[in-house]
Amino acid sequence: MFLEGIDVSMLAVAVPAIRADLGLTTGTTAWVMSGYVLGYAGFTLLGGRAADLLGRRRMFLTWLGVFVAFSTLGGFATDSWMLVVARFATGVAAAFMTPAAMSIITTSYPEGPQRDRALFIFAGVGGAGFSLGLVIGGLLTELGWRWVFFAPVFMAAAILIAAIRLLPPEARPAPAPHGYDLPGAAAAAGAMLLLAYGIVRLEHGGDGLGLTLGAFAAGLALVTAFILIERRSPAPLVRLGIFRKATMVRADLAALLFLGAFFGFQFIVTLYLQELRGWSSLQTSMTLIAIGIDGVLAPTLTPRLVNRYGNSRVIFGGFLLAIVAYALFLPLGMDWSYAAMFPGLLLAGVAFALVFGPLTIAATDTLAKEEQGLASGLLYTFTQFGSAVGISAVTALYGIVSAGSDGSPGAELDAYRTALVVPVALVLLGAAVSAFGLRGARPVGRRKDAEPAARYKANDGVPG
Numbered sequence: 001m002f003l004e005g006i007d008v009s010m011l012a013v014a015v016p017a018i019r020a021d022l023g024l025t026t027g028t029t030a031w032v033m034s035g036y037v038l039g040y041a042g043f044t045l046l047g048g049r050a051a052d053l054l055g056r057r058r059m060f061l062t063w064l065g066v067f068v069a070f071s072t073l074g075g076f077a078t079d080s081w082m083l084v085v086a087r088f089a090t091g092v093a094a095a096f097m098t099p100a101a102m103s104i105i106t107t108s109y110p111e112g113p114q115r116d117r118a119l120f121i122f123a124g125v126g127g128a129g130f131s132l133g134l135v136i137g138g139l140l141t142e143l144g145w146r147w148v149f150f151a152p153v154f155m156a157a158a159i160l161i162a163a164i165r166l167l168p169p170e171a172r173p174a175p176a177p178h179g180y181d182l183p184g185a186a187a188a189a190g191a192m193l194l195l196a197y198g199i200v201r202l203e204h205g206g207d208g209l210g211l212t213l214g215a216f217a218a219g220l221a222l223v224t225a226f227i228l229i230e231r232r233s234p235a236p237l238v239r240l241g242i243f244r245k246a247t248m249v250r251a252d253l254a255a256l257l258f259l260g261a262f263f264g265f266q267f268i269v270t271l272y273l274q275e276l277r278g279w280s281s282l283q284t285s286m287t288l289i290a291i292g293i294d295g296v297l298a299p300t301l302t303p304r305l306v307n308r309y310g311n312s313r314v315i316f317g318g319f320l321l322a323i324v325a326y327a328l329f330l331p332l333g334m335d336w337s338y339a340a341m342f343p344g345l346l347l348a349g350v351a352f353a354l355v356f357g358p359l360t361i362a363a364t365d366t367l368a369k370e371e372q373g374l375a376s377g378l379l380y381t382f383t384q385f386g387s388a389v390g391i392s393a394v395t396a397l398y399g400i401v402s403a404g405s406d407g408s409p410g411a412e413l414d415a416y417r418t419a420l421v422v423p424v425a426l427v428l429l430g431a432a433v434s435a436f437g438l439r440g441a442r443p444v445g446r447r448k449d450a451e452p453a454a455r456y457k458a459n460d461g462v463p464g
Contacts, residue, residue, distance in 0.1 A: 004094050005129025007152045010137030013281050014148040016274050017141050028080045034200040035084045039091025041384035042193035046185055048099035048377015049237050057170050060100040067093035068156045075149035099376035106364050106372045116361050123357035124298030131292025138285030184237035187226035194219030199388045203395040251362035256386035257430035258355050261423035264390030265326055272416050290345035297353035311358040312437035318354030319431035321347050326423040394419040
């Protein structure tokens with residue numbers, strides 16, 4: 001999780017330097033970022049289920065190796081197509097290894113306080129990776145943007161060696177009695193890819209609108225086909241009854257909206273600092289490091305708040321803080337000092353700490369061990385679609401406003417201000433979604449675990 005967080009944030013800081021060095025167009029530059037999201041969003045659902053059916057440890061190790069290979073390719077890229085291919089492939093690798101990693105954790109502990117604590121640490125480590133990546137990305141970009149690709153290679157290789165030694169061997173999963181749902185897998189991957197592609201194309205506004213609408217239409221057609229396949233399959237890739245879990249569905253939707261707001265906000269602020277203000281990548285990363293408070297608070301403060309007030313109330317409070325954080329940036333000024341930006345950035349980090357960890361718990365609670373990979377895959381599918389929606393929406397709105405302006409710095413600033421309305425709107429919607437879970441919510445520390453420890457064999461989390 002740390003690797004995934006640091007990889008994304010380092011590249012976000014390095015994009016302007018990559019664009020300048022390789023002479024990339026605006027559209028190609030967007031694809032360097034979007035290629036990763038497309039691969040991740042397109043295959044996370046399949047990756048999560050593959051962990052359940054083919055083995056979590058095996059999926060984690062295999063796709064971590066793929067991540068190493070294609071991140072290396074990105075570092076040696078000499079043309080735009082190599083960068084886009086490398087980012088797409090590393091996104092696919094992350095789509096398989098991240099749900100596997102999360103489901104390794106959720107199946108290693110019985111449901112309750114112990115698993116919750118592990119997931120808070122998991123979320124905090126991810127937040128720390130993202131925040132530290134902003135600083136390291138700025139430093140490495142000063143040396144040369146290629147190091148932004150090579151640094152994760154060394155880290156991933158070290159994780160791979162450690163994982164081989166430390167992750168306990170697992171029994172080979174028994175073959176599915178009714179085979180594997182290959183038509184369902186193909187329909188799911190195709191639908192996710194087309195829908196993610198349509199969302200990414202929203203960045204272009206009215207340019208190529210027919211292609212954008214066509215991608216959405218084809219994606220929705222494949223979603224319909226997928227549902228029909230799953231209803232008739234003797235061994236469905238996704239048990240459709242899982243969507244009756246209201247808490248899980250609400251957590252996934254809230255994650256989509258929260259991550260969409262967060263990444264859209266971070267993307268626009270980065271462009272504002274580097275392209276309008278002329279700040280270096282290092283100055284930008286040091287400015288954004290205030291968001292990194294989530295890496296400290298997620299495993300320390302958040303568990304105490306959840307234990308006292310319950311998941312739902314902490315998530316809702318985090319959304320309220322996010323609304324304030326992003327609203328503070330709406331009157332963005334041409335010469336804002338760091339002191340003017342600091343309160344909003346700090347609140348954004350605190351909000352992330354309060355929301356993301358509890359959402360991971362809500363998205364996997366009360367589900368059987370054999371569906372933990374699927375639940376993790378669903379959560380990360382929603383988060384990746386959220387990041388795609390957030391970045392695409394702010395980019396599209398910025399483009400529409402700036403296209404009708406005179407190109408002056410003042411007009412550019414107005415475009416940035418308008419784009420910042422998107423994160424505020426997304427967290428407002430997220431607060432409304434999360435508010436439905438407040439009724440009847442109770443603190444985790446006072447609940448009786450839905451799955452008593454007696455139902456688990458010692459230390460392995462297998463239902464007894």
